[in-house]
Amino acid sequence: MPSRPPPPSPTLRVRSKQLEVEIRMLRAHLDELVAEHKHVQSQLRSIVYPILQIPPEIIAEIFVWCLSGGPKSQAQTTAHLKSVPMQLACVCRDWRNIAFSTPQIWCFVTASLNSNLFYTRPYFTRLGTSPVVPLEVIARYCHQWETVKIDLMDRDAALLGKVKGRLPLLQKLTVSVYGESLGDTFGQAPKLRDLDVTVINTSARALSPTNFPWSQLNVFRGESLSIEDCFQVLRLTPHLECCTFSGWFGDSNGLPVLPLNLPSLRSLSLLNPEQFGWFLGALTLPGLEDLRLSILARQIPSFCEFIYRSSCSLxxxxxxxxxxxxxxxxxxxxxxxxxxxxxxxxxxxxxxxxxxxxxxxxxxxxxxxxxxxxxxxxxxxxxxxxxxxxxxxxxxxxxxxxxxxxxxxxxxxxxxxxxxxxxxxxxxxxxxxxxxxxxxxxxxxxxxxxxxxxx
Structure with a gap:
């Protein structure tokens, strides 16, 4: 005959009864906490915060002043502007709706573009990640863009097509390029005067005459451009007043045969000590007033020759x-x-x-x-x-x-x-x-x- 299991000990029965009592007590305490929580939530919902009584139009106006120091203010700072729109949009649902419906605060944008989303990258982050804004929200207001910084990850036609030809107010553009060409996305920007281009992960020419409205530019900064691109920029910008080149590459094959005369250029920065002589030997700048160079002792004769040829008053x-x-x-x-x-x-x-x-x-x-x-x-x-x-x-x-x-x-x-x-x-x-x-x-x-x- 099979053996029977031993009967439960009295100690286990006593412990089981104790646990049942504790469970009933905890359930009763939980019911009390749930009831108190409902009461507190009801009181919170009954509170009317003063800021919630401000009309959305007034809050939107405050957003505009917060962003720029006032409409059309000249005191904008890049570090401040890049963070404000998403800080406002991440406070609460109502503020997010107001932010997305206020085109003026999207005049100053720092972003990274890819084919799926428009990622803003402000200093403010939530839960360790940067807020993500749907592309259609930003593209909807591209006609309001005035100062924009963009990391262009690819050349997705659908993405770039959302802003092409819709940049009537764009004045300053900073763009990082990862491919070999920008296309003509920014070629129609009638107010664009200040351009900063950085070429990343390419050893070929990245710029073409159709990339930007070159003839109207006053300020240009280029980093990691080929020597051919550098001089193409100078040829295409007859009204250029301030120019900076740094980290260029290539050889002297891209230099002009005769010195390029740029009478409007007042400020020039050449931040490559090994090859700046190429520029000075290929340029004549009669209006130059501000010059920044990294110079070597052997380059002083080239420097002097450039100054005497230009007859400029530094x-x-x-x-x-x-x-x-x-x-x-x-x-x-x-x-x-x-x-x-x-x-x-x-x-x-x-x-x-x-x-x-x-x-x-x-x-x-x-x-x-x-x-x-x-x-x-x-x-x-x-x-x-x-x-x-x-x-x-x-x-x-x-x-x-x-x-x-x-x-x-x-x-x-x-x-x-x-x-x-x-x-x-x-x-x-x-x-x-x-x-x-x-x-x-x-x-x-x-x-x-x-x-x-x-x-």
Whole structure:
């Protein structure tokens, strides 16, 4: 005969009864909490928040002012503008509806386009992800776009077709291109004046005459363009006033046979020290006033030749170098630009040789009234700060037979971790009393601050 299971012990029966009692108590407590929760929810729904009583039209107007500081304000900042629309749309359902029905707040957009969705990428995120806006919402208001930053992931015809020919107010466009061509999506933008193009993941020419309304552009910035594209931009933009090229690639085959004359160009930045000579040898810029270069010692003759050929009157000159320049090289450099009033240089250029040159020869840069030194480099420790101070003082109050103007402002940015002696900083500070504007971003030794906290 099969064996019977043992009867339950009295202990198990007692524990079962205890659990039943605890369950009934917990259920009763849960019922109390549910009832209290319903009561609280009912009270919350009965509360009328003041902001909910504001008409949607007024809230929409507040959104517009929040975005731009007021309708058509000139004080927009890129970092602020890129985050505001989606911050407003993610607060609540009512605000999202108001945001999506207020075209003015979509005038300033930062976005990444692909064939499925329009992803805005503001600083504000929810649950660790960037909010996603349906493409049709943004495309619906593309006729309101004024300032737009777009990462163009592909060339989906349906996507780009939603904005093509519908950009009557677009004034500033920043676009990153991943393919070999942009097409003519942005070719019809009658108010476009400011263009920034970055080419990513391509070694071929990315630009064509139909990409943008080139002839009306005033400002252009290009990064990672081929040398052929750089000069095509210059040929297609007769009214260009400000231009920046950085990180270009290619060889000299794309250079024009004769120097390209651009009389309207006032500001030029060439941020590739190895090949900027190609540009200077291929350009004539009679109206140039602001020039920014990374220069090497062997390129100074090309620089001087460019200045003399252009017969331009430079006012502002920013130069960077990775090596020290000799006294003779600096003499040739500054003799070519006697009209310069402001310089922004690296320590390799603002060396002891240059300081002595400015101190000893008053005819060098006679109109100089502003000096800035970017010491955030490995050669900042070689500067003779006392000699620099003596030079500034000597040109702060010009003599009767001295230069027609004096240095009125000086700025210095030191390398991280490089300490400047406290007495030097104090001497710079004392020059403020003599009506010279001093701006210094320096590191002061901790022990000096402890011993002289009144600095």
């Amino acid at each position: 006012k502002q000159l920013a130069l960077r170098t990775s090596s020290m320049l000799s006294y003779e090289a600096l003499s040739k450099l500054w003799e070519a630009v006697p009209t310069v009033t402001h310089i922004d240089v690296s320590p390799g250029i603002f060396s002891d040789q240059m300081t002595r040159l400015l101190f000893e020869q008053k005819a060098v840069l006679p109109n100089l009234c502003g000096v800035a030194v970017d010491g955030k480099g490995p050669d900042s420790s070689t500067m003779d700060y006392q000699l620099l101070l003596d030079m500034l003082r000597s040109r702060q109050h010009p003599a009767v037979d001295g230069p027609p103007s004096s240095i009125q402002s000086f700025g210095f940015r030191s390398s991280e971790g490089w300490d400047i002696a406290l007495d030097i900083v104090s001497q710079f500070k004392s020059m403020v009393k003599e009506r010279m504007e001093i701006q210094m971003d320096v590191t002061i030794p901790l022990h000096a601050l402890i011993t002289n906290v009144s600095l």
